[in-house]
Amino acid sequence: MSVIEDYGSTLLILTIIFGFFMAWGVGANDVANAMGTSVGAKAITLKQAIVIAMIFEFAGAYLAGGEVTSTIRKGIIDPELLADDPELLVYGMMSALLAAGIWLLIATAYGWPVSTTHSIIGALVGFASVGISVDAVNWSKIAAIAASWVVSPLIAGSVSFMLYMSVRKFVFDTPDPFAAAKRVVPVYIFLAGFIISMVTMVKGLKHVGLDLSFEQSILLSAAVASVAMLAGIVALSRIKRVVNSSSHDIVNIERLFSVLMLFTACSMAFAHGSNDVANAIGPLAAVNSIISSGGNVLQTAPMPAWILMLGGGGIVAGLALYGYRVMRTIGTHITELTPSSGFAAELAAATTVVIASGYSLPVSTTHTLVGGVLGVGLARGIAAINLRVVATIFASWLVTLPAGAILAIIFFYMFKAIFGQG
């Protein structure tokens, strides 16, 4: 217990710094991936994307980020084994944050596709299995998480395939696609609003002090979705057909879908906030609870709101200081994506990630989005997808896991040497 008593505040301050650093990295790197498709499809400007990301990343983190945070905090490492050595768990969480943060920084510098989720999970498993014992890792949870990494892109791909097919059927394959789009787009907006608020209300709002029944959640979600839909209808009604010399008006239809993409971009930012902020603040929450309770690893006090705020703030800071440049680069490079196909990929990814958040599974937003893009591609909606890049992105977690693990192990022994044990 002595380490916790002697160095408690030092360790907590260090962890806060590392957590903020990690959140900064998520904001600098990951958010750009989540929002870049909207910018690339020219549905929203870079400035709009940043404002949307700031608001909805924060909202996602604060309102729906609790479940995944608790997985990172106490779902992966069995705290019972560490009841006598709480400082080891503190060191481990600190090294996981530092390892994932640094690995993210290196990867960003070289343009490698790494997922923050894979980095932090790799780091946690690494320090726990080597630094403590293989039994300290909750392997069944790890198996579930690994399975979700395979399943989430598949689900996003199937959903985006169906969404895009529905656009074809209900918009493009009609006598008046422009009028059809005006009717159909609000439905998609409702769908996005409903699924996201439903998951949030059923799974996430307890810590904010709202405990809603299932029926209440349905009603309230429908209300939220209706408000979004009405806003969408107003925005759509202001878009008039630009006189077009040719007999078809795809330009006009895409302008309608740009409105939709504004909403799916919000969903995407919300989903990303709900899932990825946990990577930064989960370990911080764990360290905070151990230190504030004087070394009790098993206490189950609710996570203080300031930690969620810190995570959201870190993401916003990373985005504001660096992420917008990555976003701009992605945006200018993606020229082949149209709003009508981009929305399908985004909406599918956003709903998949939010649902994963609801089930407390940390998934990779980037992977899920790539799954969504492939789904649209399979529906013949994208001019060209570089399969080699797809392979690189999906293979990256095979490298990221051991990289995060090795770094975390090094830092773990380093902290152990600095602050001592016992």
Place this chain on the structure above:
Amino acid sequence: MVKTPILAKLFGPSPVTPIQHHMSTCEQCALEIIPFFTATFKRDWPLAERHGARITELELDADKLKKQIRMNLRRSLFLPVSRNNLLEIVQIQDRIANGTKDIAGLVIGRQLELPEPLQPLLAGFVEVSISAVTLARVAMDELNDLITTGFTGQEIEFVEKILERLHAAEHDADVQQIELRRALIDYEHELDAIDVMFIYKVIDRIGDVSDDAQTVGNRMMYLMAK
């Protein structure tokens, strides 16, 4: 400095715009044959040669574009249309430019002259053949919109209408070719025998150009049908 994030490389490079560029270069090349023949009818050989040089230039441009497209159309690209089909289209488009260059070459090489009464017939035949090329280009211009709409609905109908017009133009070209050949028979004995051989060859080649335009249209039908 921001490294290009990998997600940015996920999309493309789409071959569509380069293929359209190639088609419009081939069309430009083919269009040049109209003023070329006008010049030869006036026996203004320096002007004809200038047009010929322009044709050679455009044919070279088209060749370069063709090679670039082939190099960029990697197997690792996931496309909404068959890769082989696209490569085939590029090849046929390129034949239009090649054919045009051959026509100009044949005429300039022998300073081939056509009896004056036949000239309007040839001019008409050339024009309708090249109009088929233009229609093929117009159809190819729709490829991005076809992809956007997932090959459905009005866009398909729109392209099908263009292809019908292309088919009609090619048929017109065939009819005019027959008329021209029939008219040529009456002049054969007045002309140098070898010149006549070459005139037939030129007529054949002009017919080939409209055939190639028609084939581009047919290959587009395959793209849409898949």
